[in-house]
Structure formats: C-alpha cells, structure tokens
Amino acid sequence: MPFTIAFYVHHHGSGHLMRTMQIVDALKGHQVMLMGSGLKKITHLPPHVTLVHLPLDVAEENEKVIADSPPPTGLHYAPLGIKGNRDRVAIMTEIFRSHYPLILVVDVSVEVALLARMAGIPTIIIRQHGQRNDLAHQSAYDSAELLIAPFARSMYIGEEDHFFKKTFFAGGFSKFDQTKNDQEIDPKMICILIGKGGTSINLELIVHIAKSCPSYQFNVMGLNDGESQALNNLQFHGEVKNPAPLIGQAILVMGNTGHNTVMEMASLNKRFIGIPEDRPFDEQLEKAKSIEGRSGISIIHPQQLYYTNWTDLFEKISSEKVDWKNVIHASALNNVADAIINTAKKFF
Structure with a gap:
C-alpha cells in the first residue's frame, strides 16, 4: 500500500532541518512531506517532497496570552491561549486525517509525537544525546514505534534500558561525507x-x-x-x-x-x-x-x-593524530531510510 513519510522538523537552530534534508535525499521514490515553522530556509526542494508551513507556537505582537499556567509534567511546551499553537495543531491533525496512510518522523518534539499517536499515526523519533529521563521524553519514546539515533552505538551514554533496546543506531553522517580533504594543511x-x-x-x-x-x-x-x-x-x-x-x-x-x-x-x-x-x-x-x-x-x-x-x-x-574512528558510517543515511521504510511497511 502506498504511504506518505512525513517529517516534523523543529525550527530551533539549523541542525534539525539539515539532518532531515539528508535523510529525505535517501528516500527518493517515496512520497515525503515536511512540516515545520522554519522550512522557508530550504532553497532546493526535491521533486518527491512537499512542504507544510506551520505557524510559530509563540504569541504574536499584542496577543493576549495566559501566562500563569506552567506546562503539565508530561509536556515540555504547552502554552495556553496562543493562536499559532491552535492553528498548527489543527493543520497537523488535518494532515494526519487527509494523508493517511502516513508515518511521522519527529525531529524533534515530544508534543508533536504524542499528538500524532493520539491521532493513530505511527511515529519514529530521532533520538538525541542528553538527559532524556524526564516524564515527557519517556512518554514520547514509549509512544513511538522506533527511535533512531543518528550516531554510533559506541557514542551512547546511559543505561541499556527499554529505550536503548528500542533504538536503532544508524551511525554518524554529515553533509561533508563525500568531501575529499586533499588540501595542504x-x-x-x-x-x-x-x-x-x-x-x-x-x-x-x-x-x-x-x-x-x-x-x-x-x-x-x-x-x-x-x-x-x-x-x-x-x-x-x-x-x-x-x-x-x-x-x-x-x-x-x-x-x-x-x-x-x-x-x-x-x-x-x-x-x-x-x-x-x-x-x-x-x-x-x-x-x-x-x-x-x-x-x-x-x-x-x-x-x-x-x-x-x-x-x-x-x-x-x-601534534596529535586525530581519532574519529567509528563515528561516521558510510551507509548511515541508507540505514536510516531503510529503518523508516521498513517500520512503515509493518503497518501499511
């Protein structure tokens, strides 16, 4: 059954988008959709990719918001009264409805991952380094079908727990993987x-x-x-x-x-x-x-x-010879693409 591979791309910094575009390039032959608030940075859009521009989830100028209600323990960011947040949730849930069958790759947002799961959409979460043992991360990780770490297993820090066993360690990759460094230093x-x-x-x-x-x-x-x-x-x-x-x-x-x-x-x-x-x-x-x-x-x-x-x-x-052994994996991007496709095929 044909299916859509959607990505939610966090807009903070440039790293999430850069990583996503590399993965997307390895998914040629599949219908891909990118959702996010920072997608206007994309200068070249591959023919198999469509964009969904989401409004920012922060208050607009002169917008009255409810400022005295912190997010519940199980969420990282859930402001009250912000129109942009209501609109982006409405856009995403409509995408989930209208483009099913669909699998969502989340890079990264606990709230988006949980929203998709509540809408009955299987999710894959890009796993990052850091202390992710809070309730919000644990809930999102638990809701996902797969966690993908874009780095080598040898770089993992932490316990080999349930979520470790749920993680596919793809190995490292970067935009410079094919760059030959033959210049005189x-x-x-x-x-x-x-x-x-x-x-x-x-x-x-x-x-x-x-x-x-x-x-x-x-x-x-x-x-x-x-x-x-x-x-x-x-x-x-x-x-x-x-x-x-x-x-x-x-x-x-x-x-x-x-x-x-x-x-x-x-x-x-x-x-x-x-x-x-x-x-x-x-x-x-x-x-x-x-x-x-x-x-x-x-x-x-x-x-x-x-x-x-x-x-x-x-x-x-x-004076030292640099050691980056086993950090970059030549097949990392293909491995990520295969993991996404194979996970989708379990459902569709």
Whole structure:
C-alpha cells in the first residue's frame, strides 16, 4: 500500500532541518512531506517532497496570552491561549486525517509525537544525546514505534534500558561525507565556527585568543563583526555557503559540540576543540563526553575559556593524530531510510 513519510522538523537552530534534508535525499521514490515553522530556509526542494508551513507556537505582537499556567509534567511546551499553537495543531491533525496512510518522523518534539499517536499515526523519533529521563521524553519514546539515533552505538551514554533496546543506531553522517580533504594543511591556521543556537565563542573571546596567539592565523565563520579590531591574524568570513575549503586548510577547528558540528569534523577528519554550550537536557555536554579522550580532540568548558593557555593547547592538539574512528558510517543515511521504510511497511 502506498504511504506518505512525513517529517516534523523543529525550527530551533539549523541542525534539525539539515539532518532531515539528508535523510529525505535517501528516500527518493517515496512520497515525503515536511512540516515545520522554519522550512522557508530550504532553497532546493526535491521533486518527491512537499512542504507544510506551520505557524510559530509563540504569541504574536499584542496577543493576549495566559501566562500563569506552567506546562503539565508530561509536556515540555504547552502554552495556553496562543493562536499559532491552535492553528498548527489543527493543520497537523488535518494532515494526519487527509494523508493517511502516513508515518511521522519527529525531529524533534515530544508534543508533536504524542499528538500524532493520539491521532493513530505511527511515529519514529530521532533520538538525541542528553538527559532524556524526564516524564515527557519517556512518554514520547514509549509512544513511538522506533527511535533512531543518528550516531554510533559506541557514542551512547546511559543505561541499556527499554529505550536503548528500542533504538536503532544508524551511525554518524554529515553533509561533508563525500568531501575529499586533499588540501595542504597550514600548521598555523585555525578555523573558528560560530553556530546559531547561542555560543560562548563570542567576539570578545575570539579577540582574546587571537591576541594571545599572534603566531596563529584565525578564520572565523558565522560572524561578520570584528573588522574594527584590525588584528592581522584574525579574519571574519560571515556566513560561508561552503566552508569545507577553509576547514580543509586548518590544522584544527574550534566550535561547539552540537550534533552537526561534531559529525562534520568527523567527516573531514579534523582535529577539534569542542566547547559544550548550555542546552536543554545537557545535550551538548553529553555529546562532548561521547568524544572526550580521543586523540586530537579536546573539550574546553565555557568557564575555562579565559583560563586556558591557548598556545599550549594548539601545539598539543596539532601534534596529535586525530581519532574519529567509528563515528561516521558510510551507509548511515541508507540505514536510516531503510529503518523508516521498513517500520512503515509493518503497518501499511
């Protein structure tokens, strides 16, 4: 029986959408639908994919909301009185009704996963690092037919419980999996990556590091500011569509320990200084722990940033052979696609 594979794509940051688009590319030959509030970022839409734009679930300007009612224990986000929230729920439940048979891949939202299950829609949840033992996550995980971890089983942290046994560990993948890094490496060039979800790697820190390490050249991606600093060893590139060439030249890369950044560094086999940021459920902290202790990789916590001897650290990491063994899996995307299709076929 023909079926639709729908994805709910969380709009916070860019990682969920980036991951989804890679999985979608491996689902050619199947009808795919993406639902989310951040889908206008998509510049190229494959012919087998349709979009459903959802309104944001936050109050509009001058909208009167009920602000004194916290979400119940079993939910993460359930504001009262917000029109956008009512509208998005109505749109999704109508999709569930009109496009059945349908299976929903949730990346990520406890509330959407539970809404789909209440509508009789089988779900698959993308599993992330972090402390997910709260009631809301446990309820969503329990309601799902399958959990898919886009990383290797060796990177899992936690007990081998019921949900561990329910998880398919696909192995890691990134947009750079097919990128050949055959550039000559500059032993004094360092790349600094600035993400969109909030970071301790700000202009003040970058200038501090550049001033304390005058023999190194720093290329900063994701930030435009800094032209007034007039430091000869510091260059800002802003948003870079294809950062691989710059990263390829660098002896090492600094960035946060978000999922995509970690996987991209593994794909490019780069020495890495990871800075875990404060995220819900300690996601980046746990991701950092999953790679900590490997050769050519160092984890620096935000409170250590101004107490680190950066020259010594750069020299130490540069002298080590980086170890990303078993992080990236060549068949990961096909494995994810097969897991989704096979789960759907159990129902349709």
